[in-house]
Amino acid sequence: MSDSMNVLLTGGTGFLGEYLLVELLDRGHKVWAHYRSESRKLDTIRFLSGLGLPRSAEALKWFKGGILEADDQWGQWVEEYPGIDEVDTLLHSAASTRLHMDEHGEPLKTNLGSTITLRKLIDRIPLKVHVISTAYVCGLVQGKLVKEVNHPRGDFVNVYEESKWEAEQLWIDKATILRPGIIVGHSETGRCTSFSGYYILFQAAHLLDRLMGDAEGLDRLNLNIDIPANPDGVTNVVPVDYVAKAVVSVMERPECHKKIYHITHPAPPTHEWTLSQVCRRFKVGGLRFAGAGAPFTQPRNRIERMVWRQMQTILLHFANNPVFDRSNTDRAIGDLAVPPVTSSFVDKIVDYGIEKEWGQAGL
Numbered sequence: 001m002s003d004s005m006n007v008l009l010t011g012g013t014g015f016l017g018e019y020l021l022v023e024l025l026d027r028g029h030k031v032w033a034h035y036r037s038e039s040r041k042l043d044t045i046r047f048l049s050g051l052g053l054p055r056s057a058e059a060l061k062w063f064k065g066g067i068l069e070a071d072d073q074w075g076q077w078v079e080e081y082p083g084i085d086e087v088d089t090l091l092h093s094a095a096s097t098r099l100h101m102d103e104h105g106e107p108l109k110t111n112l113g114s115t116i117t118l119r120k121l122i123d124r125i126p127l128k129v130h131v132i133s134t135a136y137v138c139g140l141v142q143g144k145l146v147k148e149v150n151h152p153r154g155d156f157v158n159v160y161e162e163s164k165w166e167a168e169q170l171w172i173d174k175a176t177i178l179r180p181g182i183i184v185g186h187s188e189t190g191r192c193t194s195f196s197g198y199y200i201l202f203q204a205a206h207l208l209d210r211l212m213g214d215a216e217g218l219d220r221l222n223l224n225i226d227i228p229a230n231p232d233g234v235t236n237v238v239p240v241d242y243v244a245k246a247v248v249s250v251m252e253r254p255e256c257h258k259k260i261y262h263i264t265h266p267a268p269p270t271h272e273w274t275l276s277q278v279c280r281r282f283k284v285g286g287l288r289f290a291g292a293g294a295p296f297t298q299p300r301n302r303i304e305r306m307v308w309r310q311m312q313t314i315l316l317h318f319a320n321n322p323v324f325d326r327s328n329t330d331r332a333i334g335d336l337a338v339p340p341v342t343s344s345f346v347d348k349i350v351d352y353g354i355e356k357e358w359g360q361a362g363l
């Protein structure tokens with residue numbers, strides 16, 4: 001176990017970042033947290049103080065500045081923020097989680113840009129580096145075991161995965177690479193501030209539920225839709241509190257550094273199970289898996305078209321079926337229990353999503 005760390009954290013105002021802060025502060029580490037917007041910083045401060053954190057003014061300090069120019073800005077930060085040069089560890093969690101390229105060049109701009117500049121900075125000021133990547137850097141995989149190794153360039157489902165893979169290439173052998181599965185809400189409270197990934201599925205079903213309303217002539221328990229995917233495939237969802245605990249536990253063990261870890265669920269839900277949860281929760285039926293690559297059934301009327309439009313959002317989630325090996329993770333932190341994904345957990349995270357209007361109602 002390491003001594004207390006003095007951590008420079010990027011992305012501390014994000015969904016995972018807030019829980020990384022909780023874990024670091026709760027375990028007595030010091031943190032310099034980067035932020036971009038005052039309102040996001042205030043939200044995070046409010047969230048932390050609700051948990052009685054930080055316990056001293058010394059434990060958490062904030063700094064602002066372009067993380068994409070970190071190497072150029074370091075000298076200025078050292079002048080502006082006395083003590084920041086005492087950090088001994090970098091935990092890089094900031095990222096753009098946009099799946100597809102936007103007009104500003106995101107997610108590539110942030111995900112690769114931050115890596116290039118932080119890599120340069122690390123050449124000048126040696127820090128222990130831990131990087132949050134994603135288990136899905138493997139690209140499209142059907143049911144095969146994905147090892148905790150540097151993957152060759154894969155068949156990426158989106159630019160986000162590609163940007164995270166490109167970033168990993170610059171860190172291999174120089175940093176610990178932590179690859180979470182799809183992160184979902186807190187195992188006890190359901191709290192979440194980023195409703196992407198698994199949530200899109202429930203969000204689409206929720207919208208469909210509202211669109212169907214009392215539509216005449218619609219038998220919602222018999223929608224008669226074949227989904228071209230494999231029912232036994234799995235979606236690797238993992239609660240945010242487990243991810244944060246796992247990341248900080250690995251950071252605290254120097255003998256575990258500079259390796260690759262799948263911070264994934266050892267017993268993830270199958271697509272069949274997830275679909276049964278969607279049907280149960282939103283009282284719909286007649287959605288069946290027809291196997292990967294099965295032909296689409298063309299919608300025959302307005303209602304079926306409406307159902308299909310929502311289903312297409314959902315389909316992407318069922319397309320990729322990797323199974324993640326956790327040998328390194330189990331060796332390092334196998335004693336850390338992973339909260340199970342149960343019906344009541346799904347209800348908890350869906351209730352939370354609906355209460356927060358899937359992030360539209362302010363967090």
Ligand SMILES: NC(=O)c1ccc[n+]([C@@H]2O[C@H](COP(=O)([O-])OP(=O)(O)OC[C@H]3O[C@@H](n4cnc5c(N)ncnc54)[C@H](OP(=O)(O)O)[C@@H]3O)[C@@H](O)[C@H]2O)c1
Nearest residue numbers: 011013014015016036040067093094095110134182183194
């Ligand atoms: N969510 C998932 O399912 C999932 C799964 C696997 C891996 N991950 C990885 O986990 C990490 C955290 O993701 P998350 O879900 O917590 O995302 P998030 O809620 O969107 O948080 C992203 C964080 O990065 C910061 N950020 C984004 N662009 C930035 C830039 N150009 N400069 C400086 N900071 C920037 C954001 O700052 P603001 O608060 O100012 O916007 C925020 O603090 C990421 O590396 C992501 O790739 C996420």
